[in-house]
Amino acid sequence: MSSGETVKVGMLGMGTVGGGVAAILQRNGSLLARKTGIKLELQRVLVRDPSRRRAVDLPPQIYTTDPEMVVKDPSIDVVVELMGGIEPARTLISAALKENKFVVTANKDLMARHGQELLQLAYCYGEDIFFEASVGGGIPLIRPLKHCLVANRIERMVGIINGTTNYILTRMSLDDMDFQEALSKAQELGFAEADPSNDLEGRDAAYKLTILAGLAFDCSLNPDDLFTQGISGVTRADIHYARELGYTIKLLAVAEQMPTGLALGVHPALVPLTHPLATVYDEFNAIFIKGDLIGETMFYGRGAGALPTASAVVADIIDAAYSLQSGVKDRPSPGKSNNRKITLLPLSALSSRFYVRLQARDLPGVFGAVATAFGEEEVSLDMIIQKRKTNGMAEIVLVTHDVNEERFYRSLKRVARLPAIEPEPGVFRVLG
Ligand code: NAP
Ligand code: HSE
Numbered sequence: 092m093s094s095g096e097t098v099k100v101g102m103l104g105m106g107t108v109g110g111g112v113a114a115i116l117q118r119n120g121s122l123l124a125r126k127t128g129i130k131l132e133l134q135r136v137l138v139r140d141p142s143r144r145r146a147v148d149l150p151p152q153i154y155t156t157d158p159e160m161v162v163k164d165p166s167i168d169v170v171v172e173l174m175g176g177i178e179p180a181r182t183l184i185s186a187a188l189k190e191n192k193f194v195v196t197a198n199k200d201l202m203a204r205h206g207q208e209l210l211q212l213a214y215c216y217g218e219d220i221f222f223e224a225s226v227g228g229g230i231p232l233i234r235p236l237k238h239c240l241v242a243n244r245i246e247r248m249v250g251i252i253n254g255t256t257n258y259i260l261t262r263m264s265l266d267d268m269d270f271q272e273a274l275s276k277a278q279e280l281g282f283a284e285a286d287p288s289n290d291l292e293g294r295d296a297a298y299k300l301t302i303l304a305g306l307a308f309d310c311s312l313n314p315d316d317l318f319t320q321g322i323s324g325v326t327r328a329d330i331h332y333a334r335e336l337g338y339t340i341k342l343l344a345v346a347e348q349m350p351t352g353l354a355l356g357v358h359p360a361l362v363p364l365t366h367p368l369a370t371v372y373d374e375f376n377a378i379f380i381k382g383d384l385i386g387e388t389m390f391y392g393r394g395a396g397a398l399p400t401a402s403a404v405v406a407d408i409i410d411a412a413y414s415l416q417s418g419v420k421d422r423p424s425p426g427k428s429n430n431r432k433i434t435l436l437p438l439s440a441l442s443s444r445f446y447v448r449l450q451a452r453d454l455p456g457v458f459g460a461v462a463t464a465f466g467e468e469e470v471s472l473d474m475i476i477q478k479r480k481t482n483g484m485a486e487i488v489l490v491t492h493d494v495n496e497e498r499f500y501r502s503l504k505r506v507a508r509l510p511a512i513e514p515e516p517g518v519f520r521v522l523g
Contacts, residue, residue: 098412099134101161103183104174107281108197108224109136110146111401112171117147129412135161162187169411171404172196175285181205188218193411197224197404203298203314206305219420221407226299227252227376229399230392236306243382245307248346250378251371252299254395255283255290256322256342261372264330264339282374282395292321293342293357300344300357307346307380308353310433318356318438325359329448329517332488333361336474339369343522347441352434354441361446361521439496444473446490448517449506453485457511461487464509468502470494490521
């Protein structure tokens with residue numbers, strides 16, 4: 092530590108989250124010092140454009156466009172990476188570790204793709220990387236998995252771990268807001284990634300699930316191996332039909348330990364209105380974690396946004412400072428268990444109920460033919476409705492009972508072959 096109990100912080104990036112960190116240090120700096128005995132001092136901040144107006148006023152000389160002024164400055168104790176993306180973040184974090192600095196990051200893309208390599212590097216240099224803010228914004232999830240639940244064999248995790256898509260789906264559902272308008276609002280509020288397609292196509296949630304599942308099931312995962320489906324296929328009609336049937340639509344991340352391996356993925360799903368996840372609105376996230384000892388636990392809170400996310404970042408900086416003080420690191424050596432390779436199962440390993448929206452020509456017997464085609468593959472239907480549309484078309488919407496995925500798709504193929512049925516049905520899983 093630089094002098095007394097002052098910890099000098101160098102920040103890479105000062106956008107939504109970086110601005111939140113600076114705001115917290117201004118607003119709650121003395122509270123933090125009283126509670127922890129540690130004074131955090133922002134020493135240097137890397138940005139692309141130092142002339143840009145920021146949410147928080149800092150002395151102009153604090154800004155730099157030269158990353159070495161942060162990662163190589165010997166007076167800086169902790170480097171906080173809040174730029175996002177893989178490069179140059181990966182190179183700069185590596186450089187900071189090699190300069191014997193602790194690192195804090197909120198970067199899920201990087202931790203999901205290169206977490207093991209960076210943690211290994213940190214270990215080699217006697218340093219550590221803290222990444223609580225990478226999943227669930229301000230919700231404590233990484234620490235509970237690493238510490239509080241460590242005695243448990245984790246059996247299942249299911250939840251909402253992307254704030255932007257949850258915000259969009261909430262506004263579309265509760266205010267009938269148009270998709271584009273809801274996305275613009277989420278961007279304005281600072282929830283969305285620099286490339287919002289990461290949120291919309293489920294990649295952001297897949298990165299987060301990779302990190303969580305890696306810790307929960309002590310294994311090493313590649314986000315590219317996860318089944319990932321975003322919300323771009325969810326229409327306003329699906330949201331309305333879902334509500335009529337007693338459901339809402341959410342983007343879910345699911346991981347389940349099966350006897351033969353781990354099934355995991357990200358996909359939109361119909362959630363019963365009576366399920367606690369149905370009332371997780373806006374940028375809030377919630378995740379159920381089931382352990383063999385504790386049973387079910389639920390973590391809930393703001394999963395995105397400047398102050399909630401920065402709250403987790405600042406807590407990590409304090410943890411890094413405690414480690415600096417005590418010389419004790421936060422985690423066991425890597426390579427003991429979290430490099431464990433496991434068998435990944437496709438989501439089809441889990442049987443599910445399915446929602447289907449079909450476009451059909453409004454002819455006599457079509458409704459019956461659809462039900463029969465499903466029945467012939469022994470797919471049992473729980474609910475089925477038909478809505479007349481314009482131009483002689485109708486929409487048939489149904490929910491199946493629990494069915495093996497292979498059988499379900501076989502029956503859907505049979506339905507698709509019916510002459511009155513248009514291609515490309517809307518299909519989503521239904522949370523049981
Ligand atoms: P952001 O608003 O886009 O801010 C990024 C910051 O990094 C900006 O200050 C930018 O500088 C700087 N930057 C980016 N590339 C740079 C480069 N090559 N050289 C120098 N500076 C560079 O991003 P954010 O929303 O704060 O997100 C930061 C990280 O937190 C990401 O990993 C994100 O996934 C994660 N995260 C975000 C949230 C959230 O709610 N936003 C929540 C949890 C985690 P300029 O300002 O000069 O352009
Ligand atoms: N874009 C992310 C989200 C930010 O919407 O959840 C929080 O990780």
